[in-house]
Amino acid sequence: MNLDINQTWNQHVVKKGNKSIVLEIIKNKSPISRADIASLTNLNKGTVSSLVNELISENLIYEKGPGESTGGRRPIMLLFNASAGYSIGIDIGVNYILGILTDLQGEIILEKKISVHQLGYSEMMEQVIDIISYLKKNIPESRYGLIGIGIGVPGIVHKNGTVLIAPNLNWKNAPLKEMIEDQFHVPVMIENEANAGAYGEKIFGAGQTSDNIVYVSAGIGIGVGLIIDGHLYQGNKGFAGEMGHMTINASGEKCRCGNIGCWELYASEQALIQKALESGIAREQASLESLIEKAHHSDPAAIKLFTEVGKMLGVGITNIINTFNPQQIIIGNRMASAEQWLREAVEQTIKENLLWFFQDNLSLEFSHLSSYSASLGMTAFSIENFLKIDLTAENK
Structure with a gap:
């Protein structure tokens, strides 16, 4: 029971x-x-x-x-006893919501993913609550049942669990933690999805053997999660990693965040689709999946698009390496599925623009967890919170 x-x-x-x-x-x-x-x-x-x-x-x-x-x-x-309790991790994207149920070792027991399109906050929350309810209903019999819920959001999250701003979702001051706790009566953790992805890769994925990691979450927007000396770096109030909004073109376009020439305007899934529409490669139904399909069939225009976006990814990553001198760069989220056409351009750009001593013992990886980095990171936060142990110790 x-x-x-x-x-x-x-x-x-x-x-x-x-x-x-x-x-x-x-x-x-x-x-x-x-x-x-x-x-x-x-x-x-x-x-x-x-x-x-x-x-x-x-x-x-x-x-x-x-x-x-x-x-x-x-x-x-x-x-x-990994089956003493279970955790739910939610990854809220601009065009999807992914929910997973895991045991206390992070093993995925059940998942549910839906596609969404321009939903308002209330509508999005209805979908999140439905997914959590579905996963909770299917928890195996266990001593502690649901021990916590973790939700990753593509935006700036205050340490109190309020989403201050999520530009690509059009959210401001969303009391997400309070609302979900009131609904499900378990501890709820809210975190920026790039931070969650970085933690997921550190605990379960490509970053298990590195202590200084830059995780680049490249989806509709771009976020960055930082692992420094083996631990997630969140900054003074939890706002660290908003590098998708660093200016790389001072005379460029205006971003949804209000800034000019943000990195994510040139190196994200959003940028890729916009370039495809402008060039006539794709029509109104352009998507990452359709462009990957074209590249799979050796479409030169699609491959060129990935190369261009890969170069811009490399520009931003070079700036981050110059700042943090990491051991490892991990590219995750949806754009990681295009590794075959992005990797060479990213690597070449870094090699051409980075001083040689920064390149020594630096590795570039694409996510080992596919689309699960952020949701697994959120379950890890909940498990760590419940057990009060340091999960990063497992990888040391």
């Missing part, structure tokens, strides 16, 4: 301290014995045994064994 989450509202199962350390070790290194936990944490065996018993009673870990002997009695092994 699912636990009534209202009984544990804002009271997490695992408190900060030794118990969270033990749980983190078991989650990241299971199967593992009590003796090995004591050795790794420098806690005495009695303390470890007591904490393990608490975690077993809370259904967060379980015993399995015995393991291999190192000379004495074969030890009982401990494993993390």
Whole structure:
């Protein structure tokens, strides 16, 4: 039977301290014995045994064994119980909404994706609530049921969960966190979708072995998520990463944000489609998918378009590398599906414009999580919030 989450509202199962350390070790290194936990944490065996018993009673870990002997009695092994609870991650795009249900290891159990077109805030929220309700209804029987909801939004998100502005959605001061918490009565986390994508790639995808990452979310707009020293960098109030709106053409077009010559006007899915319409390559029904299909059939005009947009992606990325000197660049969101026609142009532009010492030990990757980077990142935030452990520790 699912636990009534209202009984544990804002009271997490695992408190900060030794118990969270033990749980983190078991989650990241299971199967593992009590003796090995004591050795790794420098806690005495009695303390470890007591904490393990608490975690077993809370259904967060379980015993399995015995393991291999190192000379004495074969030890009982401990494993993390990923099915003790479930998280929902939502990725709100300009033209889609993706929702996923995962266990506590981030394994996707169920998903639902819909296409949307120029919906207002209220209509968009109706669709989000429908998707969450569908996923929640299908949660397997578990001790804790739904432990949290994470929502990624293409806009500037205050740390209090309010979406201050999302230019491509025409949202301003949207109280998203408050509304979803009132509806579902579980902890809700709201984050910029590029930050969520960066975190998703760090925990589950291409960034697992890097500590300094720039994640470029290239969809209708462009956002940037930054992983610095292994942790998400959010800035003073959570606004870091709005580099899609850095000016790369001071005499260029006006962006929806009010600025002139923003990067996303030249290097996004929106830019690609606009170029296709202006050049006559596509008609009113132009889409990323239709242009990829043309490129697959060796259409030279479509391939040229991808090359042009790839060069502009490379220009912005070069500026970011000059600022942050990362180990890794990861290009994600919908434009990542066009890697075959973007990669060479992006790499060439970076090579031609970046000083050589910035290029040393720098890798360029396209998302390993396909369209799931942001939604998985949001489930990771919720899981981390519930368990009170550092998920990035798994990759160190």
